[in-house]
Amino acid sequence: MLPYLEIKKPWQEALSNVITDPKELWALLDLDPLLLDKAYAIIQRFPLKVPRSFVARMQKGNPQDPLLRQVLPLHEELDHVLGYGHDPLLENAVNPLPGLLHKYHGRILVTLTSACGVHCRYCFRRHFPYEKNNPGREGWQKIFDYIRGDPNINEVILSGGDPLSVSDQLLKTFTDELILIPQVTRLRIHTRLLIVLPERVTDEFLKWLMQLPLQVVIVFHVNHPNEINAEVIQALQRLRQCHLTLLNQSVLLKGVNDDATTLIRLSETLFAHGVLPYYLHTLDKVQGAAHFEVDLTHARALHARLCAKLPGYLVPRLVCEQPRKLAKTLL
Numbered sequence: 618m619l620p621y622l623e624i625k626k627p628w629q630e631a632l633s634n635v636i637t638d639p640k641e642l643w644a645l646l647d648l649d650p651l652l653l654d655k656a657y658a659i660i661q662r663f664p665l666k667v668p669r670s671f672v673a674r675m676q677k678g679n680p681q682d683p684l685l686r687q688v689l690p691l692h693e694e695l696d697h698v699l700g701y702g703h704d705p706l707l708e709n710a711v712n713p714l715p716g717l718l719h720k721y722h723g724r725i726l727v728t729l730t731s732a733c734g735v736h737c738r739y740c741f742r743r744h745f746p747y748e749k750n751n752p753g754r755e756g757w758q759k760i761f762d763y764i765r766g767d768p769n770i771n772e773v774i775l776s777g778g779d780p781l782s783v784s785d786q787l788l789k790t791f792t793d794e795l796i797l798i799p800q801v802t803r804l805r806i807h808t809r810l811l812i813v814l815p816e817r818v819t820d821e822f823l824k825w826l827m828q829l830p831l832q833v834v835i836v837f838h839v840n841h842p843n844e845i846n847a848e849v850i851q852a853l854q855r856l857r858q859c860h861l862t863l864l865n866q867s868v869l870l871k872g873v874n875d876d877a878t879t880l881i882r883l884s885e886t887l888f889a890h891g892v893l894p895y896y897l898h899t900l901d902k903v904q905g906a907a908h909f910e911v912d913l914t915h916a917r918a919l920h921a922r923l924c925a926k927l928p929g930y931l932v933p934r935l936v937c938e939q940p941r942k943l944a945k946t947l948l
């Protein structure tokens with residue numbers, strides 16, 4: 618008898634075949650070898666992880682490429698910067714169960730997994746104790762009980778890590794139980810993986826979405842229009858057939874998208890493919906990400922430019938996240 622072999626989906630292959638060695642990234646993009654040695658020290662703290670298809674959207678020989686900047690380990694990450702912390706949002710305080718964050722009225726955030734498709738150097742979760750926060754299958758039951766215990770909760774946000782780094786089967790197992798709780802009417806998915814690995818939009822995934830008796834909102838995370846290539850456009854087209862609400866959140870990042878032309882192009886490109894801009898976040902003050910900070914005056918000026926140039930529905934809300942607030946803070 619032939620041994621049973623689990624056949625990996627192409628996206629799972631791509632996810633296990635990501636670039637983690639700086640040497641390879643440097644070689645693919647013709648980067649300055651002088652910066653290579655330092656990169657190894659930096660990724661001790663937060664590993665390098667970039668899918669090949671994302672690297673293919675970067676310009677060779679350009680260390681300033683806006684997609685590369687988001688994933689490139691730079692020695693600035695080692696600087697200790699005053700005012701930057703390890704848990705800037707005090708998420709440990711709103712974490713009643715492993716894998717569950719309950720911060721705002723009526724909605725909870727579930728971290729299904731700690732894995733992401735890409736490691737973004739500015740990520741505020743780079744120090745989050747994920748290992749302790751993976752609910753696992755046993756933890757799900759407690760999460761469902763928690764929801765039943767608060768009748769106000771009508772929306773569940775799948776987050777992570779990236780919730781789409783888990784299999785379609787696991788997603789379905791989760792929602793098969795979730796939909797038995799009648800108060801829950803909406804499912805939201807926060808994902809960057811669909812953007813960096815658009816082949817994640819499998820037939821099985823679409824089928825799952827289509828059959829869910831919930832309103833589904835997908836919130837992508839795209840920071841720069843160059844991230845939206847032909848494969849992403851095709852994935853978005855497929856998703857749109859499921860009649861979902863598609864939104865995008867970005868982080869305002871120095872050297873990536875801190876100019877009005879880029880942000881306008883981002884909004885226009887997203888909308889051309891059926892996605893509405895939702896939030897433009899200012900950077901969370903996490904140690905190691907200070908070199909991405911855009912000062913508040915400049916952020917407000919950029920937002921004013923967007924308001925002056927775009928229809929209102931293409932202007933993302935400029936927000937920051939503050940601990941102990943009832944919602945994200947509008948700036």
Ligand SMILES: *Cc1c(COP(=O)(O)O)cnc(C)c1O
Pocket residue numbers: 718719720721724725726774944945
């Ligand atoms: C951002 C966030 C949400 C969602 O907030 P919305 O304003 O509804 O998009 C929910 N829970 C947590 C913990 C969050 O950080």
Ligand code: SF4
Pocket residue numbers: 733734735736737740741742777778779809810838
């Ligand atoms: S995909 Fe999201 S959670 Fe993962 S590293 Fe990037 S910003 Fe952080």
